[in-house]
Amino acid sequence: MTNLDLFVENGKKIIGVAANYRSLLKVLKREVPQVPEIFIKPTTSYITENEAIVIPNGFSVNQEVELGVIIGKKAKRVKENEAMDYVGGYCVALDMTATCKIKEARSKGGSWTLGKGFDTATPVSKFIPRSYIPDPYKLTLWCSVNGKMRQKGSTNDLVFNIPFLISYISKYITLEPNDLILTGSPPDMGPVKENDVIETGITDVVEVKFKVFNEN
Ligand SMILES: O=C([O-])CC(=O)C(=O)O
Numbered sequence: 001m002t003n004l005d006l007f008v009e010n011g012k013k014i015i016g017v018a019a020n021y022r023s024l025l026k027v028l029k030r031e032v033p034q035v036p037e038i039f040i041k042p043t044t045s046y047i048t049e050n051e052a053i054v055i056p057n058g059f060s061v062n063q064e065v066e067l068g069v070i071i072g073k074k075a076k077r078v079k080e081n082e083a084m085d086y087v088g089g090y091c092v093a094l095d096m097t098a099t100c101k102i103k104e105a106r107s108k109g110g111s112w113t114l115g116k117g118f119d120t121a122t123p124v125s126k127f128i129p130r131s132y133i134p135d136p137y138k139l140t141l142w143c144s145v146n147g148k149m150r151q152k153g154s155t156n157d158l159v160f161n162i163p164f165l166i167s168y169i170s171k172y173i174t175l176e177p178n179d180l181i182l183t184g185s186p187p188d189m190g191p192v193k194e195n196d197v198i199e200t201g202i203t204d205v206v207e208v209k210f211k212v213f214n215e216n
């Protein structure tokens with residue numbers, strides 16, 4: 001038996017999707033991609049409510065609010081039309097991103113591991129059972145910093161929807177119960193600094209608060 005409420009404790013992997021909102025691609029002046037660009041974050045980057053986001057020394061870090069999809073059962077080469085059977089539930093997540101490291105990786109062709117995977121880079125809400133969200137494309141994701149709204153986006157703006165992502169990823173990487181897919185951020189991610197308070201949520205579903213600290 002898997003208790004998906006404990007997805008953080010039992011988490012095996014976190015798979016992120018980059019630039020998966022049409023509105024973000026527009027801002028970035030990028031074409032809609034043919035396939036998703038994916039990356040992995042370690043589960044040691046998880047934090048939950050009341051734990052601190054810690055910015056590593058010398059890093060510049062942005063917040064990105066995202067719909068998290070939590071896998072309910074093992075998925076390998078899943079067809080798109082069966083993919084929703086593998087969704088156990090959802091969460092709201094912050095894909096904290098060290099922009100300094102991602103820029104360096106993009107320009108030098110290096111890896112995203114530090115840019116996406118540092119400790120505390122994946123703050124998440126509690127688990128939301130799948131039945132609680134009958135239509136995952138009607139959700140409003142929001143994120144405020146120090147009480148000022150910074151991001152607001154609708155999941156109907158996703159480029160690759162949840163079944164496509166599960167089908168695509170599971171062709172190459174077996175998905176396991178408690179894995180988390182971060183489906184990408186709407187525009188207006190921005191830098192955060194020590195003592196900032198980040199509040200984030202899915203309207204009428206869940207909200208969660210995190211405080212930001214420097215490493216020392
Ligand atoms: O941070 C990035 O460069 C890409 C990303 O994760 C997103 O669009 O959600």
Ligand SMILES: [Mg+2]
Binds near residue numbers: 017018064066184
């Ligand atoms: Mg992201």
